[in-house]
Amino acid sequence: MQLPPTTQAWTVRAYGGPEVLELQELPLRAPGPGEVLIEVRATTVSSGDRRVRALDLPAGFGVLGRFALGFRRPRRAVLGTELAGVVVAVGERCRQFGVGDAVIAFTGVRMGAHARHVVLPMGAIIVPKPERITFESAAALCFGGTTALHFLRRARLRAGERVLVVGACGTVGSAMIQIARQMGAEVTAVTGADKHDLARDLGAAVVIDAAGFDPAAQRPGYDVVADTYAGRFRQFAPLLAEHGRYLAIAAGLRDMFARPLGSRRSIAGMAAERIEDVVELAALARAGEFHPLVDSVFAFADLPGAHARVDAGCKRGSVVVSMAPSAGGSAHQ
Ligand SMILES: NC(=O)c1ccc[n+]([C@@H]2O[C@H](COP(=O)([O-])OP(=O)(O)OC[C@H]3O[C@@H](n4cnc5c(N)ncnc54)[C@H](OP(=O)(O)O)[C@@H]3O)[C@@H](O)[C@H]2O)c1
Incomplete structure (x- = not known):
């Protein structure tokens, strides 16, 4: 499959409100040895994305937060901690997944999921998507569940x-x-x-x-x-x-x-990011015992709208962002 030379991603150019987000065209590279390229079908804007974008951290973390996240702007320009998508290319020595596999990935603190494509190493948290759940639901599996x-x-x-x-x-x-x-x-x-x-x-x-x-x-x-x-x-x-x-x-x-x-x-403390937990959550979802709660589904073009929904502080479950052409700004799905 011929890969496009570029992909789109939402980047953050400063700490602030949803207006600091910018849709950019970024170069798309082929996956290297041991890497996979995933076409993102859905992702979420989580409370974690909001905290990083707004530098709105729990009490006492102000200065520490700038050290960890970046002084003037988030060091990781592309936010997004979780996604569901389809593998569209694999690098050499990558035997775990093949082209066409539907997967869930938890990028966690490395972020980067607010893009149409992501390249991840095989050591990243990537698991098969249960067939019975939609890409929108699968995208919302990891942040709250883990x-x-x-x-x-x-x-x-x-x-x-x-x-x-x-x-x-x-x-x-x-x-x-x-x-x-x-x-x-x-x-x-x-x-x-x-x-x-x-x-x-x-x-x-x-x-x-x-x-x-x-x-x-x-x-x-x-x-x-x-x-x-x-x-x-x-x-x-x-x-x-x-x-x-x-x-x-x-x-x-x-x-x-x-x-x-x-x-x-x-x-207290930060929740660990472990592949075993995502495997367990996917198994629960497959068995119909865990249903990630979806508050609303926004189109990728309206990702700042999804941030505004999270900022409002009244969401029910996760705010999902979908690449599907029909997706758009609806609350309480
Ligand atoms: N330690 C970690 O590793 C870790 C990991 C993930 C998240 N977190 C933190 O956990 C918190 C929750 O995350 P989340 O993604 O679940 O956020 P969320 O979806 O926004 O949920 C927070 C909930 O708090 C309740 N709430 C809102 N305003 C309130 C108020 N004024 N008084 C009392 N309750 C209020 C609401 O519950 P109801 O809708 O039921 O009323 C709301 O749904 C965030 O602070 C996030 O940063 C920590």
Whole structure:
């Protein structure tokens, strides 16, 4: 197959709002030895992309963030942590995938998925796409799913335990409900009134309204509290049972070092990016036990619109960007 000489990618030229994004024509190179070239069919704009684009990091990470991400602008000009697509060329010594294979890739902190094509080494996180899910759904498998798996594994969640998910209908929260349920836990969700039915559909046994939610007024006894909104260990510790675990998924720097309170402890840090987790999520999706929640699907040409949707702070699951000619700006698919 003759490859086009260039491809299109959205690049970020400064920290700021969606207006800092620019659609550029970039050279497209053939995959080298041990590399694959993937034609992207769908990707997402995640809360991680928004944090990098806007340099809007959890409390305490300001200066550290510039060191890690770039001082004046993101060092990685093309954002995007996850994608689903089709392999269109393979380099020498690449036996794992062939031309025409539908795949999911988790580019994670290396980013680069907001492009029509990506070249990835075979060591990257690439797994076959389950046939039963669409490219749009497959693109939304990794960011929330791997975060939920990572934190639930660190919490050593056991069947029969009680889990409270706070911020339950975002990308991480919606994955957390489904995976905790799949692991045999009983899930209570805290979410807005317009999302109660959705939280139940995802697998929550009990739903608590987020409006006026006060941890101090709740009945204690949760084995795990998964907080996708902020780092609030001290506030939530009284809700935990003996040996309870608080998952500080959106923790600031101080929360990273929160000391245990008696037998109750906080778990924070960056979720690991492991191919085993994506294989597990794909298997769950194949078995119909994990459905990445899709908030909306935007056309690639309107990727800044997808960023604006994430900025609005009211999405349900993931904001997907599709290369399909028919895709376009629709919310709540
Ligand atoms: N530690 C890690 O490695 C890691 C990995 C991925 C993400 N994260 C972080 O985890 C957080 C969640 O990510 P995400 O992608 O799931 O984001 P998201 O889709 O935007 O979900 C965040 C959820 O927080 C809730 N929320 C929004 N405004 C709120 C408010 N004012 N008060 C209380 N709750 C509010 C909402 O829940 P409802 O819709 O249910 O009301 C919202 O869906 C982000 O801060 C992200 O940076 C961390």
